Amino acid sequence: MLDKDINAFERVKLARHPDRPYTLDYIETIFEDFVELKGDRRFADDPAMVCGFARFHGLSVGVIGQQKGRDTKQRRHRNFGMPKPEGYRKAMRVMNLAEKFNRPIFSFIDTPGAYPGIDAEERGQAEAIANNLLEMAKLDVRVIVTIIGEGGSGGALGIGIGDRVLMLENAIYSVISPEGCAAILWKDASQSSLAAEALGLTANNLQRLGIVDEVVMEPGAGAHTSHLEAAKLLDQALWKNLESLKAVTPAELQARRYSKLRAIGQ
């Protein structure tokens, strides 16, 4: 259950906990027959984004998500979960395939942010994310988004438009990292605890603001304490939310998606 005593910055630490389950951990436990699809057909495959087809409670579904590494080697390979433009383009390609074959999409967000590097800029990081925002708004299949760890700014939002947005109890979702915010506004990175509080980046806060539809509980002191238990809770939430949209027509999905986004910050 939500522990009111945990402050925002402690949640930030939990969201970044090195033992926290990552996208592939959830894919392994919640889904079956996962087939990974690679490449943006343009420039490269981005290991920071995993995409593919899978089975969820017997249904064929598309799955996309950012992937962090567990050890140093993996972290480098996954670029610390920071996708480059090719990652966003790959995700969109796979989402379009899911749409073509009328399969719902599950998106899992866990990134410190989109990769801020020279090569990413050269290939149009901003365009890649912007294009995803536009295209995801137009998808005519059900999209369930879950923020499972770090929801780092535009890098998170780039796969974050959906019909239902879930967020794990100890996940965070923010326009900037607390450290970054403190460095800019407080001119002092050590003030990140203050910044975390001020940014209101916790699941509860965001639910209140209508940005998140549902907060998914984590076992014990956090998802890292039991991957299996965390997956079970998430599985139930995903299934319930997918079922709740069963009867909604594609046109209605799009209309609801728009009006929901339209109301944010009004």
Place this chain on the structure above:
Amino acid sequence: MTWFRKKGQKIEVVPADERVVKTEGVFRKCPECDAALFKKDLEESLQVCPPCGHHFRIGARERLAILYDNADYEELDAEVISNDPLNFVDTKPYPQRLEQAKRSTGLPEAIINARGKINGHTVYAGAMDFSFLGGSMGSAVGEKVTRLVERAIKERAAVITITSSGGARMQEGTLSLLQMAKVSAALAQLDKSRLPFISILTDPTTGGVTASFAMLGDVIIAEPKALIGFAGPRVIEQTIRQKLPKDFQRSEFLLEHGMLDAVVDRREMRPLIVKLLEFMVNPEINAPLLDVDINFAGGQNGYNAKTAATLLKEQPSEATVPGSKSPADK
């Protein structure tokens, strides 16, 4: 004068045509790891070297047999064969080359069209064979791929192509080139119909085949270490006058560069295709039914087809063929 005289043949000579090395045809050497492979074992491992995983090239019919349920499929469009629209002669006349290719391979063309079931799903598959004029795409190959796609649209089935090709067929000139456009246009119709297209690339897939249908799959899979590219390595080397790195244009290189969805061992191919079809075949989809005319007319331009009557008989569901007038009337 000789000191010694042979009084008779002491050793019986085996007649030349009966002289055989007993191990011949039993073993095959792997070019990668030099292992001597028992041919039976090699067959069981689908012509993949068991110790090192080297993929031997295999023929179109073997490929189809691996893919389909119980290796069971129906061959289609065998009567579509190239003629010689340009009266092309290089060191040999083109018809002579065609004849030779037919004889040596036992294939009618560089691609075999088939219809059958994969895990119960109807799939139209076309498998190319490199041993037939380098798997080149002339008018007949282009026509066959197009028919495959149109048939799939009509029956709302999936399409799989297995490519192995040097590219467009030079001997049919620009007609070959435009087959790239023709098959791509057909695939655009398939895409609109929201039907699956899986492209499997095998060693080697280059030129006009890569630059058209091979790279247009909803999902693109390659066998390990297959040469895949647009310009072949020799052409590139001669143009830029540089030696190319060893892994350049190999499957793994392409995967890293975002061009492929997966690189898969031949022995794992069928199970993967089964999984993909589970996702991609969705009978609930109500796509606008495109009115594709599958009254294939025997073209004057580069390929021959038998008669329309034979073709119509081969239609899987004759009743759904629209306006089944004989194209021979044209």
